[in-house]
Amino acid sequence: MKTPKGRSKVIPARPETENCGSFPKAAESLAEIGRGFYARGWVLGTSGNFSAVISRKPLRLAITSTGLDKGGLTAKQFLEIDEAANVVRGAGRPSAEALLHLAIVHNAGAGAVLHTHSVCSTVLSGTHARYGGIALEGYEMLKGLAAVKTHKHREWLPILENSQDMVELADRVTRTLRETPVIHGFLLQEHGLYTWGESLAEAKRHVEILEFLMEVLMRSGAAQSTGVPDGADCHGPVANS
Numbered sequence: 608m609k610t611p612k613g614r615s616k617v618i619p620a621r622p623e624t625e626n627c628g629s630f631p632k633a634a635e636s637l638a639e640i641g642r643g644f645y646a647r648g649w650v651l652g653t654s655g656n657f658s659a660v661i662s663r664k665p666l667r668l669a670i671t672s673t674g675l676d677k678g679g680l681t682a683k684q685f686l687e688i689d690e691a692a693n694v695v696r697g698a699g700r701p702s703a704e705a706l707l708h709l710a711i712v713h714n715a716g717a718g719a720v721l722h723t724h725s726v727c728s729t730v731l732s733g734t735h736a737r738y739g740g741i742a743l744e745g746y747e748m749l750k751g752l753a754a755v756k757t758h759k760h761r762e763w764l765p766i767l768e769n770s771q772d773m774v775e776l777a778d779r780v781t782r783t784l785r786e787t788p789v790i791h792g793f794l795l796q797e798h799g800l801y802t803w804g805e806s807l808a809e810a811k812r813h814v815e816i817l818e819f820l821m822e823v824l825m826r827s828g829a830a831q832s833t834g835v836p837d838g839a840d841c842h843g844p845v846a847n848s
């Protein structure tokens with residue numbers, strides 16, 4: 608590309624290429640993030656899975672093996688997979704949800720994909736399933752999502768019906784991402800949260816922001832319905848007779 612003065616313009620590397628090129632480095636960073644999420648209670652009981660793009664052409668992901676306790680996650684427990692979820696480095700089976708990671712990488716341009724199973728995402732994805740998603744609006748923390756500049760932003764977190772058929776589910780994930788390209792994550796009903804980012808750091812931030820906002824929603828609901836005496840209105844409890 609030429610500048611108006613005819614000089615070649617240096618195009619900065621896209622942040623999404625940040626993870627590329629080093630499987631060991633990506634696995635190390637993902638393992639550290641996974642242990643942190645376990646400590647927060649977001650990936651208990653072997654739940655959750657994590658991946659990062661390490662090469663785009665050909666497509667290669669570092670991804671967790673299936674069935675791991677995330678509390679002691681290490682870099683050695685990661686596998687390298689290709690665009691069809693075949694293992695090309697390491698021994699073992701990749702996450703059962705690898706096809707969802709690939710669908711997100713393909714259709715959201717993600718450089719990293721993180722999946723958590725917090726109590727809040729599990730509860731809210733059930734209570735809000737009949738609305739098709741959760742609208743998050745008015746919170747300063749929304750500005751932690753990529754490209755969001757104001758608390759007035761309305762973030763739509765779609766809820767997809769859960770399934771054990773990963774081919775079918777990956778297909779619905781793909782359709783959701785094509786139909787609503789502005790989202791930063793989605794919920795699987797009574798299952799958990801998927802979010803992603805151009806870089807691993809961005810994906811981690813998105814988990815923290817979305818988990819925070821879901822916890823706020825849960826606690827706000829509880830705050831409104833607990834400690835309020837029967838028959839009370841917003842001016843206080845009814846007088847004792």
Ligand SMILES: CSCCC(=O)C(=O)COP(=O)(O)O
Nearest residue numbers: 653654655656673674702703
């Ligand atoms: C008790 S976790 C059930 C499976 C699941 O939803 C999950 O996130 C972990 O699956 P993986 O195959 O990645 O271990």
Ligand SMILES: [Zn+2]
Nearest residue numbers: 654655722799
């Ligand atoms: Zn899961």
